[in-house]
Amino acid sequence: MITMRHGVHPDHFKLQTTSELRDEFLATGVMTPGAVTLFHSYYDRFIFGGAVPTDQPLQLENDDALRADYFLERRELGLLNLGGSGTVTVDGTAYTLERFDCLYIGRGARDVRFASASAGQPAKYYINSAPAHKEYPTTKATQSEANRIALGDEAHANKRVLYQYIHEQGIQSCQVVMGFTELAEGNIWNTFPPHTHARRMEVYLYFDLPEDELVMHFMGSPEETRHLAVRNDEAVISPPWSIHSGAGTAAYRFVWGMAGENQSFADMDAAPRSTIR
Numbered sequence: 031m032i033t034m035r036h037g038v039h040p041d042h043f044k045l046q047t048t049s050e051l052r053d054e055f056l057a058t059g060v061m062t063p064g065a066v067t068l069f070h071s072y073y074d075r076f077i078f079g080g081a082v083p084t085d086q087p088l089q090l091e092n093d094d095a096l097r098a099d100y101f102l103e104r105r106e107l108g109l110l111n112l113g114g115s116g117t118v119t120v121d122g123t124a125y126t127l128e129r130f131d132c133l134y135i136g137r138g139a140r141d142v143r144f145a146s147a148s149a150g151q152p153a154k155y156y157i158n159s160a161p162a163h164k165e166y167p168t169t170k171a172t173q174s175e176a177n178r179i180a181l182g183d184e185a186h187a188n189k190r191v192l193y194q195y196i197h198e199q200g201i202q203s204c205q206v207v208m209g210f211t212e213l214a215e216g217n218i219w220n221t222f223p224p225h226t227h228a229r230r231m232e233v234y235l236y237f238d239l240p241e242d243e244l245v246m247h248f249m250g251s252p253e254e255t256r257h258l259a260v261r262n263d264e265a266v267i268s269p270p271w272s273i274h275s276g277a278g279t280a281a282y283r284f285v286w287g288m289a290g291e292n293q294s295f296a297d298m299d300a301a302p303r304s305t306i307r
């Protein structure tokens with residue numbers, strides 16, 4: 031079952047209570063052991079979620095909301111393994127994925143199954159999917175094959191490294207752009223100064239956050255910001271008009287995924303600190 035999430039107008043957004051914002055934009059229970067847990071955002075029809083196989087493989091099930099013969103009939107899918115070793119089998123071909131390995135599965139793949147090597151240390155597959163107009167080849171990439179970008183500095187407590195896997199110069203796709211960012215020890219801020227990109231929506235999944243820590247995630251138009259208290263393995267839907275930044279109570283990692291009008295990572299509109307309210 032896929033949980034649907036509607037979009038809201040910025041004028042409606044600024045009237046929402048904390049509970050309403052959490053209901054609309056926060057996804058919890060993403061990494062539920064023994065289950066595939068998916069959320070469908072009306073922003074760019076982006077589907078995201080987790081698959082955590084334990085002692086039995088899990089299948090990517092079709093969903094009536096897609097009105098398709100199978101899930102990837104008209105879609106593509108990118109996934110990152112954030113947990114223990116596992117195998118993803120696509121139409122009979124098995125791909126072994128270690129932690130921080132990425133797999134892109136192109137439009138037209140009929141049968142996708144998720145397995146863990148050990149039920150005690152299950153794989154945790156984080157999935158991003160978008161409509162696809164063309165079939166690109168199913169492709170695996172390891173963290174060492176990802177494009178590595180060092181960002182930030184200690185003075186602003188935002189020293190971090192960004193790994194791009196599915197992007198214009200990396201794994202080829204129709205819409206999905208996907209990777210993860212890791213904060214250096216003692217650094218807490220991501221994506222600050224913030225930006226928006228009206229051409230693409232984005233989803234952040236925060237992970238590797240210690241049990242009793244949290245990230246205050248900032249969203250909204252630059253001049254009308256709100257925040258969500260986000261915990262480990264929780265995701266935030268970021269509308270195309272929204273900033274998406276966070277400050278943690280400890281270092282963490284987060285997967286970022288986008289879809290929309292283009293795949294130009296640098297196509298973003300900076301929101302200088304002076305404009306933030």
Ligand SMILES: O=C(O)C(=O)C[C@H](O)C(=O)CO
Binds near residue numbers: 221222227298
């Ligand atoms: O830490 C960062 O900065 C990011 O990871 C930025 C995201 O990748 C993003 O928002 C790209 O549009």
Ligand SMILES: [Zn+2]
Binds near residue numbers: 227
């Ligand atoms: Zn962004």
